[in-house]
Amino acid sequence: MKGNAALIALVLALAGAVKVPFEASMAADRPSNRLMLSVKMREQIGQGLSLALLGGVRALGADFLWVAARVAWEEHRWFTMQQNFEIVTLLQPRAIYFWDMASWHLAWNASHAAANDPAEPRMAMRVRNQRLWITAGRELLERGIQNNPDNAYLHERLGWLLHDKARDLCGAADATLKAVKLCKDWRIDYLRRLAGYWLEECAREVAPARLREAYDYWRDLWFKEHASHPPEQWDTIDKNIANRIQKLENELAVPDSERIFPKNKPSASVPPAR
Amino acid sequence: MSAPTVTSETVYFSPGRVWTIAVNTLTEMTRQKIFYFMIAFALLMIGAASFFSIFTFGVEAEYVTQLKFIKDTGLGAISVFGSIIAIVATAQLLPAELENRTIYTILAKPVHRLEFLLGKYFGAALLLVISVFLMGLLFLAVVALKERTLTRATYHETMEFAERGISKTATPEQRQKALAKAERDAAQAVAEIRKTSGYGGIVKALATVLCKLLLIAAMTLFLSTFATSMVFTVVMSAMLYFCGHLVPVAQQFYDRAESWLGKLMALVVNWVLPNLAAFDVADDLFAGLELAWLKVLKIVCYGAFYVLVTLTLAHLVFRQREI
Numbered sequence: 001m002k003g004n005a006a007l008i009a010l011v012l013a014l015a016g017a018v019k020v021p022f023e024a025s026m027a028a029d030r031p032s033n034r035l036m037l038s039v040k041m042r043e044q045i046g047q048g049l050s051l052a053l054l055g056g057v058r059a060l061g062a063d064f065l066w067v068a069a070r071v072a073w074e075e076h077r078w079f080t081m082q083q084n085f086e087i088v089t090l091l092q093p094r095a096i097y098f099w100d101m102a103s104w105h106l107a108w109n110a111s112h113a114a115a116n117d118p119a120e121p122r123m124a125m126r127v128r129n130q131r132l133w134i135t136a137g138r139e140l141l142e143r144g145i146q147n148n149p150d151n152a153y154l155h156e157r158l159g160w161l162l163h164d165k166a167r168d169l170c171g172a173a174d175a176t177l178k179a180v181k182l183c184k185d186w187r188i189d190y191l192r193r194l195a196g197y198w199l200e201e202c203a204r205e206v207a208p209a210r211l212r213e214a215y216d217y218w219r220d221l222w223f224k225e226h227a228s229h230p231p232e233q234w235d236t237i238d239k240n241i242a243n244r245i246q247k248l249e250n251e252l253a254v255p256d257s258e259r260i261f262p263k264n265k266p267s268a269s270v271p272p273a274r
Numbered sequence: 275m276s277a278p279t280v281t282s283e284t285v286y287f288s289p290g291r292v293w294t295i296a297v298n299t300l301t302e303m304t305r306q307k308i309f310y311f312m313i314a315f316a317l318l319m320i321g322a323a324s325f326f327s328i329f330t331f332g333v334e335a336e337y338v339t340q341l342k343f344i345k346d347t348g349l350g351a352i353s354v355f356g357s358i359i360a361i362v363a364t365a366q367l368l369p370a371e372l373e374n375r376t377i378y379t380i381l382a383k384p385v386h387r388l389e390f391l392l393g394k395y396f397g398a399a400l401l402l403v404i405s406v407f408l409m410g411l412l413f414l415a416v417v418a419l420k421e422r423t424l425t426r427a428t429y430h431e432t433m434e435f436a437e438r439g440i441s442k443t444a445t446p447e448q449r450q451k452a453l454a455k456a457e458r459d460a461a462q463a464v465a466e467i468r469k470t471s472g473y474g475g476i477v478k479a480l481a482t483v484l485c486k487l488l489l490i491a492a493m494t495l496f497l498s499t500f501a502t503s504m505v506f507t508v509v510m511s512a513m514l515y516f517c518g519h520l521v522p523v524a525q526q527f528y529d530r531a532e533s534w535l536g537k538l539m540a541l542v543v544n545w546v547l548p549n550l551a552a553f554d555v556a557d558d559l560f561a562g563l564e565l566a567w568l569k570v571l572k573i574v575c576y577g578a579f580y581v582l583v584t585l586t587l588a589h590l591v592f593r594q595r596e597i
Contacts, residue, residue: 008590015583016545022579023549026572059556060350063343094558097339 062091066098069105078110082136089144099144100157107137107165134165155179156191163198170202170210192221193238200244215248222260291385295393300400303363312362313405316355320413323347324420337424337467344420345472348413349479349556352406356487357515359405360398364494365507367394377597387593391495395585398491402484410480414473421471425464432460475559478570485577486553490515492581493548496588499595517543518550548580 069084085102092098111133120126138161145154156179163172176195183191196218203210222245225237246261248254256262303309323344371377371394380390436456440449494511501507521544528540553573558565 004590004594008587011583011586011590012546015580018579019548020545022576023552026552026569026576057350057354058554059346060354063346095342097342 058091062088062095062098065091069102073105073109076113078113078133081110082106085140089140093144093147096144096148096151096153099141099148099154103137103141103144103157103161105137106140107134107161111137111165134161137161138166150182152179152182152184152187152191155182156187156194159194159198169198169206173198173202192224193240196221196241196244200248211248212252215245215252215254218244218248219260287386287389291389292393292396295380295385295390296396296400299367299394299397303397303401308362309359309401309405312355312359313408316351316405316409317412319351319355320348320409320416323351323416337428338470340424341417341420341467341470344417345476345559346556348409348416349476349483352409352413352480353483353486353554356402356406356409356483357490360402360487360490361494361508361511361515363401364395364398364491365498365511366504367398367495368498369501369504369507372597381597388589391499391589391592392585395492395495395588398495399488402487402491406480406484406487410477413480414476417471417473417476421467424467428463428467429460432456432463472559475555475565478565478567479555479559481570482553482555482573482577485574486550489548489550489553489577489580489584492584492588493518496584496591499588499592514547515550518547521547521549522551548576552576 065084065088069081069088072078072081072084085098085106089095089098089102111130114120114129114133115126117126117129120129138158141154141158141161145151145158148154155175159172159176159179161172162168162175173195176191176198180188180191180195196214199210199217200214203214218241222241225241226234229237242261249259249261324340368377371380377390381387433453433456436452436459440452444452490511493514494507497510497514498504498507501510524540524543528537528544531537531540555565555570555573
């Protein structure tokens with residue numbers, strides 16, 4: 001009997017020795033399998049964690065909580081909605097849709113409701129609460145980016161949040177520039193322009209030192225656009241890029257020799273050699 | 275003249291006997307109504323999955339969410355009901371044989387205990403394969419039906435939108451050009467929906483779920499080799515099921531724990547228990563990550579390895595059990 005127990009222990013030990021490196025290789029293949037549990041999150045979810053541990057129904061649990069969040073949204077129970085979002089994104093950290101929609105609800109809907117809260121007569125408190133919701137949305141989205149660092153869409157969404165809600169213009173430009181670097185689909189053209197506009201806006205309103213960076217960005221985009229189109233299609237390239245470049249060349253007093261649009265030839269549409 | 279004595283040493287292992295016991299076990303199990311109830315509930319849940327589409331927040335990428343909800347519900351139902359079937363079906367195999375005293379008749383014949391054990395396991399495994407096949411078939415049908423509805427709706431919406439956008443003064447050429455563009459856009463949207471359906475991914479996910487269920491059945495069989503009652507086996511199997519899903523948390527806890535006792539406990543859990551969370555590939559599918567067959571093969575190998583380990587342990591216990 002003792003021999004049998006020893007044999008069982010030996011089998012378990014050997015199995016463990018094989019299992020640990022095997023699992024390490026599997027985890028490397030599938031990063032989404034790792035649950036990101038911060039202390040703050042664990043405090044927040046409490047019993048909700050048990051849902052995560054149901055394993056096979058992790059995704060299903062996330063969906064049901066998403067439905068509960070929807071009900072909370074309809075009934076304007078913002079804190080319940082936020083709590084559900086936290087658990088949902090914890091259970092399915094790779095589902096981009098959850099991060100995107102949850103942050104939008106917090107930063108746009110909940111913040112708007114706080115700014116127009118009829119139960120709060122003090123304007124200062126309304127503004128403060130509005131900012132808190134915007135920050136909550138921003139933090140959630142940033143956590144989404146931490147979990148999905150290569151997702152261009154989340155970077156773009158962060159850009160919109162920073163631009164429209166937090167009014168962090170330079171942050172918005174930087175987030176969109178990151179999105180441009182990561183984007184591999186048809187959105188790239190739109191993102192390139194958006195990043196340029198916001199970079200220029202950041203330079204004009206917050207950091208004048210970045211105006212040159214904005215000019216270089218537009219200039220670079222101008223060349224990229226021409227390089228990616230055959231000469232017969234150059235006329236179809238967005239004229240706004242040319243307008244931005246011309247304006248910035250004048251503002252920055254770029255010497256004629258370095259200009260794309262020299263002063264004496266303001267309508268040039270064919271790019272000179274670099 | 276005395277009859278030749280048959281000892282266990284002279285009887286060789288026979289896959290034929292294992293198969294006979296397996297088929298018999300499957301027949302016995304299919305006679306029990308509880309499995310039909312379980313499968314019926316699972317099928318009902320999978321079938322009802324398409325109603326989840328009403329819970330999407332907005333119209334933006336609605337098809338992604340609708341298909342996601344259907345896939346989550348389908349895979350979740352198969353995983354949960356499959357696990358219940360795996361535990362309940364396997365937990366009663368040995369106790370029922372002992373209670374009905376049929377095990378004495380079988381083991382009195384030239385049948386190895388290992389053959390008996392494997393036969394019982396493969397019988398349960400066959401039941402699980404059939405259950406997953408049936409549930410998977412309905413699941414794929416529901417996804418296909420939803421995909422068809424979504425693609426049709428998207429196509430018509432895109433074309434109608436384009437029609438409305440065409441100016442009344444537009445020339446026939448302009449109109450034709452606009453409609454051709456709308457046609458291309460609709461085709462692209464339909465292709466996107468078809469890509470989101472991801473039948474290949476679903477089949478891979480079903481394969482990993484089946485692996486998990488087979489492992490759960492093996493673990494339950496191991497517990498029933500030394501358990502004295504079916505209830506004990508069911509409860510302990512359920513505990514092992516949850517603990518198995520806790521393994522990734524134990525791994526994290528081991529890295530972060532400061533007390534040696536905590537580290538030791540996490541180490542033991544991580545060392546002894548199989549990581550059942552490794553079989554859940556739903557997150558990968560919905561994250562749009564490509565689930566290569568090589569990765570699936572790794573998961574299947576991991577499952578097969580643990581089934582082998584668990585059946586070895588079950589054999590070690592069962593061969594010395596006094597019946």
